Amino acid sequence: MGLNIPSALTQVLLIEDVSQIGHARRTAQQLAEQSGFDETDAGRVALVATELASNILKHAAHGQLHLRLTGNQGVELIAVDRGQGFDLDSCLVDGFSTGGTQGIGMGAISRVAQVFDVYADQRGTAMLARLYPRASASKDMRYGVSQHSLHDDPACGDAWHLVIEPGRFSVMVADGLGHGSEAERAAQAGEAVFAQDAFFDAGELFNDLHIGMNGTRGAAVAVAQYDATADSLRFTGVGNIGASLIGPGKSRGLxxxxxxxxxxFRKAQPFDYAQVGGQMLILYSDGLQSRWNLADYPGLSHRHPALIAAVLHRDFCRGRDDVTVFVIALEAIDG
Structure with missing residues (x-):
């Protein structure tokens, strides 16, 4: 059975004051309830939101809590800050605290969440928790996305879409020209076409995208189709969607x-890459600076893709356009 996961903005909650912890808890709980969590499971999400928000204030004084749905019954929470970081192993031990508290927060998060991961250095911390209903058979999917509109505009000119089938996946990122509602209309027109047949021959798919987006501003579009059985990636792009393959000790642009x-556009020529299993694919719109290098973040390439997306957004968002960062591990995904 496949999954068709549509584009959605990351919900961002500012955490700058203790009064905002309660708002974060209620917002996260409501998101869980709306996605089908029962009262007990939604309470677990609320607990994690409380601990993540509290941790931001304790260790960094201010930061953000990012919320989104995973597309396979899960709720994702990521705490992002620019504090001085901390020793993760010590902080996971109940009773250890760098903030003069009881020191039970991070240990509680790691026990309650089905997925827990952290990246911390001198530039700050990103802490990930994913939770699923207790009765759910869903497994974690190693992908992550951080999508934000300019000035928190309800309309976003970027769109992404992920389609997963046994042994393969296909993902699209589109960036409509400019920003606002007209850019959004262009990107969404492309997403609608892509969702119909994400595994179609790349050249034909781009012809269909071109027809489907005719009459809009148009967009930069990139499509990546991965086949785990063949251990191959086919990448096709038109315009300035950035794309990188990250492997052990190496990185290459697509x-x-x-x-x-x-x-x-004159042509949409696909490029094939063999023996890519175990590597990481990163796609991003031009709202993200292109001068980042994961080698400057020791160990980050081994962390969860959702953390990579959050850290890149935190440190390299231009702040003058919509931005999307999509990161996925090249492996068979069982959602």
């Missing part, structure tokens, strides 16, 4: 062709 899908 080339796109010039043009604007829906307006004018």
């Amino acid at each position: 080339a796109s062709h010039p043009g604007i899908v829906g307006v004018q």
Whole structure:
């Protein structure tokens, strides 16, 4: 059975004062309830939100709590800050505290959440928790996305879409020209076409995207199709969606062709990459600076893809456009 996961903005809650902890708890609990969690499981989500928000205030004084649904019955929470970091192993021991408290927060999070991961250095901390209903058979999917509109506009000119089938997945990232409602209309038109047949021949798929986006501003579009059985990745891009393959000790950019899908482009030539299993694929719109290098973040490439997306957004968001960072492990996904 496959999964079709549509684009959705990351919900961002500012954590700057103790009064905002309660708001974070209620917002996270409501998100869980709306996605089908029962009262007990929604309470687990609320507990984790409380501990993550409290941890931000204790260790960094201020930061953000990012919320989103995983697409396979899960709720994702990521605490992001620019504090001085901390020793993770020590903080996971109940009773240890760097903030003069009882020191039970991080240990509680790691026990309650089905997925827990942290990255911390001198630039700050990103702490991930994913929770699923106790009765759910869903397994964690090693992908992550951080998507934000300019100035928190309800309309976002970026779109992403992930389709998962046994042994393979296909993902698209689109960036409509400019930002606001017209850019959103262009990106969503492309997403609607992609969702219909995400595994279609790349050249034909881009022709369909071009037709489907005709009459809009158009967009930069990238599509990556991964086959775990063949251990191969096919990448096709038109415009300035950034793409990188991250492997052990190496990183390489993936080339796109010039043009604007829906307006004018000469060709959409796919590029095939073999023996990519175990590597990480990162796609990003031009709202993210391109000068980042994961080698500057020791150990980050081994952390959960959702943490990588959150850290890159924190440190390299341009702040003058919509931004999407999509990160996925190249492996068979069982959602």
